[in-house]
Amino acid sequence: MTAVAAPPISAAPEAPAAPMRSAPPEARRSPGRRVGVARRLAPLVWIGPAIALVGFVVIWPAVVMVQTSVQTIGPDGFVQGGAGFRNFAHLLAEPALAGVVARTIVWVAGVVAATMIASLALAQLLDQRFPGRRIARLALIAPWAASVMMTSIVFRWALNSNNGVINVFLHDIGVLKAFNTREADWLGNPATALPWMMVVATFVSIPFTTYAILAGLQAIPDEVNEAARMDGASGWRIYLSVTLPILRPALLVALLINVINVLNSFPIIWTMTRGGPGYETSTTTTFMYQLKQSDIGESAAMSIVNFALVIVVVLLFLRINRSSREAD
Structure with missing residues (x-):
């Protein structure tokens, strides 16, 4: 008997694959991406306080200073209205302004030049090996560590016309006798007061400058x-x-x-002469403070000029530094 072959069993048709659905935006934000954003923002935790400090100490006072310079403010400190550029016009009309600016240029140029020359020589000396070098380096910190105002007071006492140490010494060695005088009013005479203040400013500026140059020498x-x-x-x-x-x-x-430090120097001049007599020993910084006693808006205008001078100095430095790098 012949066997009949069974018909082939056809495979069941496959069901169509379900279409792929894109994940919602929330699901696409993987934990790794969130970690990456957190990692990029992490430095703000460390530099945030510095940014806040700069904003509070530098930017906010600068904004207030600009606002004050275009306002009319009474002696009681209340704003009486806008002034436009009237405060700047009054500042430019000040009879003492030209002398103050010229004196500021002499003050900055003289102190900075003397400081750089003396510090360069001291740095060369302290870079050599000699007995007691460590003690000499530590002793150099003393003028830097002391308060600038305290140093100015000590020099003011030493320059006292009656019993100051300098007058007593010059009298003992006969210098004052040669000029037929028993006392010299060093700080009462503008011709001698400004040089003496420049000596004090150089004295307190030398330590930092010497250490900065010494670090460069040792490198x-x-x-x-x-x-x-x-x-x-x-x-x-x-x-x-x-x-x-x-x-x-x-x-x-x-x-x-x-x-920058010498241009903005206030304690030395104010402690030793208060910018007097009159404005004869004032620089732009002390002149700004003196104007505050009579016109706050004009004083703010002077502070804007001072601030602009500092910006110009910084820009010149950046330009010189970039030119020197390109030359190298």
Whole structure:
């Protein structure tokens, strides 16, 4: 009997695949992405206090200063209305302004030049090896650590016309006798008061500047100077052609900081002479404070001028620094 083959069993048709649905936006934000955003924002935790401090100490006072410079403010401190640029016009009409600006230029140029020259020499000395070098370096910190106002008071006492140490010493060695006088009013005479204040400003500026230059000197590898000596260069030639060019960044930073500090210097002048007699020993900083006693708006206008001068100094520094880098 012949077997009949069973018909093939056809496979059941496959069901169509369900279409893929995109995940909602909330699901697409993976935990890794959230961690990445948190990581990028993490530095704000550390620099946030610094930004807040700059905003509170620098930006906010600057905004208030600009607002005050265009307002009319009475002696009682209440705003009486807008002034436009009238405060600046009154400032430019001040008879003492030209002398104050010229004196400020002399003050800044003289103090900064003396500080840089003296600090460069001291840094060279302290970079050498000699007995007691560590003690000498520590002693240099004393004028820097002391209060500027306290130092100014000490010098004011020493320059007292009656019993100051300097007058007593000059009298004992016969210097004052040669000028037929028993006492010299150093701070009462503008011709002598300004030089003495420049001496004090230089005295308190030397420590920081010396340490800044000394740090630059110690960063110069010994191999550089040794290679120059092997090439036959003299000590002076090595200093001019090798040491000073490498030391230029430290010198520029020290120069910038000194210019800004001396330009804004207030305690020395105010403590020693209060800008007097009259405005004869005032700089723009003390002149600004003196104007405050009579016209707050005009004083604010003077502070704007001071602030603009600082900005100009910083821009000049950045330009010089960029030019020096391009030259290298």
